[in-house]
Amino acid sequence: xxxxxxxxxxxxxxxxxxxxxxxxxxxxxxxxxxxxxxxxxxxxxxxxxxxxxxxxxxxxxxxxxxxxxxxxxxxxxxxxxxxxxxxxxxxxxxxxxxxxxxxxxxxxxxxxxxxxxxxxxxxxxxxxxxxxxxxxxxxxxxxxxxxxxxxxxxxxxxxxxxxxxxxxxxxxxxxxxxxxxxxxxxxxxxxxxxxxxxxxxxxxxxxxxxxxxxxxxxxxxxxxxxxxxxxxxxxxxxxxxxxxxxxxxxxxxxxxxxxxxxxxxxxxxxxxxxxxxxxxxxxxxxxxxxxxxxxxxxxxxxxxxxxxxxxxxxxxxxxxxxxxxxxxxxxxxxxxxxxxxxxxxxxxxxxxxxxxxxxxxxxxxxxxxxxxxxxxxxxxxxxxxxxxxxxxxxxxxxxxxxxxxxxxxxxxxxxxxxxxxxxxxxxxxxxxxx
Numbered sequence: 001x002x003x004x005x006x007x008x009x010x011x012x013x014x015x016x017x018x019x020x021x022x023x024x025x026x027x028x029x030x031x032x033x034x035x036x037x038x039x040x041x042x043x044x045x046x047x048x049x050x051x052x053x054x055x056x057x058x059x060x061x062x063x064x065x066x067x068x069x070x071x072x073x074x075x076x077x078x079x080x081x082x083x084x085x086x087x088x089x090x091x092x093x094x095x096x097x098x099x100x101x102x103x104x105x106x107x108x109x110x111x112x113x114x115x116x117x118x119x120x121x122x123x124x125x126x127x128x129x130x131x132x133x134x135x136x137x138x139x140x141x142x143x144x145x146x147x148x149x150x151x152x153x154x155x156x157x158x159x160x161x162x163x164x165x166x167x168x169x170x171x172x173x174x175x176x177x178x179x180x181x182x183x184x185x186x187x188x189x190x191x192x193x194x195x196x197x198x199x200x201x202x203x204x205x206x207x208x209x210x211x212x213x214x215x216x217x218x219x220x221x222x223x224x225x226x227x228x229x230x231x232x233x234x235x236x237x238x239x240x241x242x243x244x245x246x247x248x249x250x251x252x253x254x255x256x257x258x259x260x261x262x263x264x265x266x267x268x269x270x271x272x273x274x275x276x277x278x279x280x281x282x283x284x285x286x287x288x289x290x291x292x293x294x295x296x297x298x299x300x301x302x303x304x305x306x307x308x309x310x311x312x313x314x315x316x317x318x319x320x321x322x323x324x325x326x327x328x329x330x331x332x333x334x335x336x337x338x339x340x341x342x343x344x345x346x347x348x349x350x351x352x353x354x355x356x357x358x359x360x361x362x363x364x365x366x367x368x369x370x371x372x373x374x375x376x377x378x379x380x381x382x383x384x385x386x387x388x389x390x391x392x393x394x395x396x397x398x399x400x401x402x403x404x405x406x407x408x409x410x411x412x413x414x415x416x417x418x419x420x421x422x423x424x425x426x427x428x429x430x431x432x433x434x
Contacts, residue, residue: 092134097130098163100126100152102123103127104139109124139152160220177203178205178206178207179225181223181404184216186366186369187210189365194411197411212323214323215391227243228389228391230387239392246363246364246365246386247380247383247386248380248383249362251353251362251378252377255355297315298316306378307379313335313336315358317337317340318341318353320345324343324362346362346366350370353375354375
């Protein structure tokens with residue numbers, strides 16, 4: 001127990017010694033520990049009865065007189081000074097980690113700076129400071145691209161799920177609980193009553209998070225639970241429940257499609273043939289008869305109001321490879337559309353279709369929400385519907401995510417209602433009828 005009495009009043013002769021010792025180690029022990037420390041400092045180790053005080057004094061003296069020297073230095077890689085091992089990385093701040101993750105996600109300093117609402121030079125300095133603190137290069141930079149090094153990829157894989165959890169841990173425990181619901185392109189209308197019921201049942205809030213990534217931010221820890229369209233990637237480590245199916249719709253350019261056989265005709269992606277080869281790699285001057293016939297086929301259906309799913313096999317297809325739900329694999333082998341070009345998000349997909357590079361297929365609610373002056377939408381017959389799932393991590397899911405998932409499953413698979421005749425029979429044979 002600490003002694004709060006004034007040492008000068010108890011023993012004026014010892015007050016100065018006690019206070020001088022306190023500068024080195026802290027408040028004095030009420031049982032004469034100050035004298036023990038002075039003795040230990042002058043003549044070596046104290047007796048075994050005061051070993052703890054001696055060790056503390058030696059540590060304080062070593063930190064003052066010999067910091068940075070010898071194997072016990074806190075900055076030495078062999079001793080990170082403490083059970084948590086953070087002292088060697090005292091220069092690393094949360095802003096360094098957030099900046100690195102943003103650049104790793106966007107693969108661009110410019111886009112990452114926009115996302116963080118900071119300047120590109122400041123972000124560049126932030127990432128370089130992190131690399132200096134860790135003593136390794138995390139990013140390979142060229143004038144055209146930014147890629148992760150092996151060390152950067154390992155750090156990204158470890159940090160991506162941890163930083164959002166840290167942010168959640170730093171929020172006030174008394175603050176309102178919030179569940180982050182991730183989605184891509186458009187949140188289905190069916191989610192509105194689901195989240196309303198969830199908020200009423202739990203008292204928690206729901207924050208909507210749009211991310212143009214295959215798992216809508218779940219893979220980076222930015223979302224706790226997500227709505228995904230299309231088939232779930234194998235091995236994604238998710239638990240899913242089906243929410244609904246959405247019809248597909250075709251998107252056609254209002255400008256007739258050009259016959260394309262050169263890479264310059266495809267600024268949004270690479271034209272590819274059935275075998276996956278770049279058609280731009282063909283010898284200059286050779287006519288791509290397949291591209292010409294595909295262009296003629298698109299012009300032939302440009303003013304149709306309805307298309308059959310099988311007819312799309314003869315048309316070039318624009319595919320959103322990140323968040324899209326339609327790929328050539330949905331058609332039978334031997335009757336699949338040619339991949340005209342690819343897009344990395346929904347906006348690129350819209351522009352590629354509007355530019356006349358091919359036909360697009362998307363869920364009808366998403367397409368209707370994103371109109372474009374250069375695109376007209378056409379109803380599809382016999383098209384397979386788009387499954388819409390609610391997904392959360394198979395392990396260590398957020399407790400609120402588990403609550404929303406369970407509520408969605410109950411809504412999707414309600415308990416069967418009792419048959420009227422059975423209910424009446426049960427009423428007759430109840431306590432009053434026995």
